[in-house]
Amino acid sequence: MNVLFVCLGNICRSPIAEALLKKKYAENDLDFKVDSAGFEPYHINKPPDEKATNTAKYYGLKLTGRARLFVKSDFQHFDRIYAMDAQNINDIKELARSDEDMEKVDLIMNLIEPGKNEMLPDPFHSGVDNCHTVYKKLDKATDKLLEEAKNLLMA
Secondary structure, eight states, X not given: OOEEEEOSSSSSHHXXXXXXXXXXXXXXXXXXXXXXXXXXXXXXXXOOOHHHHHHHHHTTOXXXXXXXXXXXXXXXXXXXXXXXXXXXXXXXXXXXXXXXXXXXXXXXXXXXXXXXXXXXXXXXXXXXXXXXXXXXXXXXXXXXXXXXXXXHHXX
16 A cells, blocks of 8 residues: 655655654565655755654654655555645645545544544644654554555455
């Protein structure tokens, strides 16, 4: 199950989610594509934010990669596309080309609290404590994705 995570600048939330799921897939010998993207161009080609990098490092996870923009062709390459908040999901849906594209899109927090449509706050302008909160929620969400990927392979 190929998964794309999307947030505003692709430097905090989505890179953490990407790194978490990549690690979990690797630990379980699952060969799926995982990536992250954003919608704001001001961080393109920049590494993840220092707060996010330090938070991930605290938990033994290394963030790599550079920020990139979400593009329409992402719908072709990913089975699931998870947005971090309402703005992101609305931006993604505006680019959807079909009902099939729309079915791939959901809020990340619906993995933990199905149907509640909760937002995952952006820790970019807040303290490092908010990065830890975001990390822990993304860890739970990516556990659910790992379970789903394993179940798909067993089906």
